[in-house]
Structure formats: C-alpha cells, structure tokens
Amino acid sequence: MARVLFISWLAVFLIGAAAAAGELKVGDRAADFTLQDPTGKTYTLEASEFQGKVLSIFYVDPDESDMNEHVSEALKKAADDKILDRTYYKGFGITNLKATWKPNVIIKAIVKGKQEKYQTTILLDYDYTILNLWSLQNDSSNLVVLDKERICRYLYKGKIPDSEIPRIIALIKEYQGK
Numbered sequence: 251m252a253r254v255l256f257i258s259w260l261a262v263f264l265i266g267a268a269a270a271a272g273e274l275k276v277g278d279r280a281a282d283f284t285l286q287d288p289t290g291k292t293y294t295l296e297a298s299e300f301q302g303k304v305l306s307i308f309y310v311d312p313d314e315s316d317m318n319e320h321v322s323e324a325l326k327k328a329a330d331d332k333i334l335d336r337t338y339y340k341g342f343g344i345t346n347l348k349a350t351w352k353p354n355v356i357i358k359a360i361v362k363g364k365q366e367k368y369q370t371t372i373l374l375d376y377d378y379t380i381l382n383l384w385s386l387q388n389d390s391s392n393l394v395v396l397d398k399e400r401i402c403r404y405l406y407k408g409k410i411p412d413s414e415i416p417r418i419i420a421l422i423k424e425y426q427g428k
Contacts, residue, residue: 281383282294283379299371300340304398311346313389314389315391317408318391320410320415324419334426343370349388390407391410395418398425
C-alpha cells in the first residue's frame, strides 16, 4: 500500500512539475535564466543592460543562423533609423550550442562577429536551458519579444515571413512607449 501511495504521489509531482515548466505563450511572463556570453560574463533577464527595455530575443540553432537574418536586419535598420529607440529596446541572441555538430570554438568566433555586426549581446546555451524553459523549437530559429515587465508579446518558431516584420516592429515600438 505504501508503495502504491508513493508511486501515486510521484506521478502527481511529475505531472505538476511538467505543467509548471510549461510552454511560453503570448501573455505569459517569461521564466528567468542564467547564461553566459562568449567572454564568460553572466546574464539574466534582469541584467542591467536589459532593464526597462523591450527585448527581442532570437534563440537559434547555429546551423540555422541565417533563417531569420532578414528580421534581424530589419530590426537593426529600424533602430538605426530611430523607429525603435535603443534607450527602451534591446535585441539579442541566444545560441543553442547543443543543437549543432559544429565545435563550440567555431561557434564562439561566429558569435563574436555577429555581436559586432548587430551591436548586441549573444548568449550561449550549452544544454537546452532556454529550449526547455520556454519550450522553443529545436534545430530552428525562434523569436520572442518581451515587454519591459518580461511578458511575452510575440513568439514565432521557424522562418518568419516578410509580412510579419512590420507587425514585429510596430509591436516593439508600441511596448517601448509603455
């Protein structure tokens, strides 16, 4: 009897834990994380450079790094053209290192180049931390937009159509003003 009770309790606990982890959806508060950049600097969603800013976060398999490059370019241009205000907006990336066969040393070199090109931060996810935390798509490119309170306002898994770009920019602009 004690064994049956223990197994029942364990099943309830595991189901509850799975539900608590859940999938990030529009309207949900994003769970925080701790990741490092290629230099070893540690970041969380509450990092000072992210405070008070709307965030666009690309979570990318290095093998699919160009999948949504057109969106990254459009967001950079919108910020350069002052459509998006860098005082209240920050775009950054998270590289899913576990999803690729490429050596980490090569990925880190590529990441450093992209950081310079986009004037941004790119974090390294060695063990599916964000993939599991937010239930994102593996072997792909994902975009998550969080408002200043870290509420998810946009989520796209896979290749983003060109037609979505004006919507993404308008959404970021709207929430950076709030």
